[in-house]
Amino acid sequence: MTFWLQEGALANPDEAWRRSWEVACVLHNVESDSIAGACTVAIRLDDQGVSYGFVRMFIRPASRLAGLNVRLMEKTIEGFKGLARENGAPGRLVATVENRKLERRAVQKILAKLGFTQAGRTVDGELVIQRSLH
Secondary structure (H helix, E strand, C coil): HHHHHCCCCCCHHHHHHHHCCCEEEEEECCCCCEEEEEEEEEEEECCCCCCCEEEEEEHHHHHCCHHHHHHHHHHHHHHHHHHHHCCCCCEEEEEECCHHHCCCCCHHHHHHHHEEEEEEECCCCCEEEEEEEC
């Protein structure tokens, strides 16, 4: 909780508490013995009752190294693909792009290489991307 609140990623302590139960991966900065980033996942149901994995990533600005976010997403995809054959397991990953810098063409090419396509926009105008796990 403190990580998100101190970094300004979340302003609401209740939301930080709720998300702390969704943490799937934590990036540890060995040099400072601190959290460098976190990936949260949640399972949701779409309008047809089919499950999907909803992914959020936040890496502390001081810890953002080239390629780190891509490796984190690759590991997340790998983890979900390992579960994809189970009954009721998510068949796709969905992510909301909250950082407008990630809408740049170069970043979109990287996301496309990871298998993501644009799925639309939220009511707030944020880009929504998705990737099949099959």
